[in-house]
Amino acid sequence: MRILYTIALCAMTAASALPCISRGGGESAAVAYKNPLDVAFGDPFILRASDEKYYMYGTSENEKGFRACVSDDLAHWAELGRVYEGALPESWTLKNFWAPEVYEIKGKYYMLFSADWKENPANELENFRIGVAVADSPDGPFKDLMNRPIFDPGYPIIDANLHFENGRVYLYYSRCCYKNPVASEIADWARKQGWFQEIEESWVYGVEIKPDFSGIIGEPELLLRPPVRMDDKQAEWESRSVTSREVNRRWTEGSFVFKKNGTYYMMYSANYFGGKNYAVGYATSDNPLGPFRKxxxxxxxxxxxxxxxxxTGTGHNMVFTHADGTMYCVYHGRTTTTGDKRMVFIDRIEIAPDGKLTVDGPTTTRQIIRQACGPGQTPGLH
Structure with a gap:
């Protein structure tokens, strides 16, 4: 895999390194880039590893596992090829590998992902669970940690995300829409229109898990769901897949949790991931397991x-903080040029003194990332 780093570039469109400039007595270099990156990932996730390189993982079309890219500066990306392949036939079917996230823990690299679980006595069409794979290096190869999911809630789940705090580990995930019809005013409205007989929904849950990923502690807590009432402020944008007559589902998925100034922020995506209305919102809480307020x-x-x-189709984001304190949102989207391919975007996030979060995007104009000059002075992710 490391050989591919030197021969296969997935370089960001129009990325370029600019001269060093003085900033407050220090020296820094500016790297320019434009969205979308030339990286065809859905559900992108960036890790800054202990080798001071940035590793990006994501969902690839028809991939029986996961590919990755690597960068020194967040602007130029090199293809690493496949870093995980569903290898345990007793665990996963070789299809539908989605939404990988990688965490470095005590010198090991742990990948959480969504996949079709082999144990499927009822022959369900959607049988997703959360798996874990481990590697000695961020570029793999990742191997299954167990021959089973972390746990089985009794319904399909996707989009795992972790938050670490005070020695405890919290897992967030989305219950799939599949076979989860929900009574709501929007469902009643769609039925009266003669469009859909029922509306299925996906909901975000959170639960503490064992640090070795062997199981959960306590029971999952329901944290976010689509609005029940049509006069809810969130109902219009979270129901666009239904009101545009696109599909009979409302999603709450792709959650990402981070803590800032004592507040827990949960960003999440709503609407059909394959459509134009996929969009991102956020909710806040004083506790990692809620309650969260949109x-x-x-x-x-x-x-x-x-x-x-x-x-269009902007969603399933994650957040990182650059060494200079700038926060960035990494997500996928589509353009008229890229067509149906999901491409990676990186845009700035701002959090105001009153806690209000905004994303400066989607952008397709030239953007700048500051880099420290000199050997060993590379930016960091927190």
Whole structure:
């Protein structure tokens, strides 16, 4: 895999390194890039590993596992090829590998992912669970840690995300829409229109897990779901897949939790991931397991075609903080040029003194990332 690093570049469109400039008595270099990156990932996730390189993982079309890219500066990305392949036939069917996230823990690298579990006596069409694979290096190869999922909640789940705090580990995931019809005013409305007989929903849950990933501690808590009432401020944007007559489902998925100034932020995606209305909102809490309150300025990231742009399908994001303190949102989206392919975008996030979160995107204009000059002075992720 490491050989591919030197021969196969997935370089960001129009990325370039600019001269060092003085910033407050120090020296820094500016690296320019434009969205979308030339990386065809859905559900992207970036890890800064102990080797001071940035590793990006994501969902690839028809991939029986996961590929990765690596970068020194967040602007130029090299292809590493496949870093995980579903290898245990007693665990996973070789299809539908989604949403990998990788965490470095005590010198090991742990990949959480969604996949079709082999144990399926009822022959369910959607039988996803959360698996864990481990590697000695961020570029793999990752091997299954266990021949089973972390746990079985009795329904399909996807989009695992972890939060670590004070020696405890919290897992967030989305219950799939599959066979989860929910009574709501939007469901009643769609039925009266003669469009859909029922509306299925996906909900975000959280639960503490054992540090060795062998199981959960306590019972999962329901943290986020689509609005029940149509006069809810969130109902319009979270119901667009239904009101556009796209599909009879409402999603709450792709959750990502981080803590800032004592507040827990959960970003999440709503609407059909394959459509134009996929968008991102957030909720806040004083506790890692809620209750979470959705923000009044949602959605904070959505299509820009009504503003003269050509980006749609923006969603399933993660967040990192650069060494200079700038926060970035990493997500996938589509443009008229890229078509149905999900491409990676990186845009800035701002959190105001009152806690209000905004995303400066989607952008397709030239963006700058500051880099420290000199050997060994590379930016960091927190």
């Amino acid at each position: 923000a009044g300025n949602n959605p904070v990231l959505q299509k820009n075609t009504d503003r003269g742009g050509d980006v």
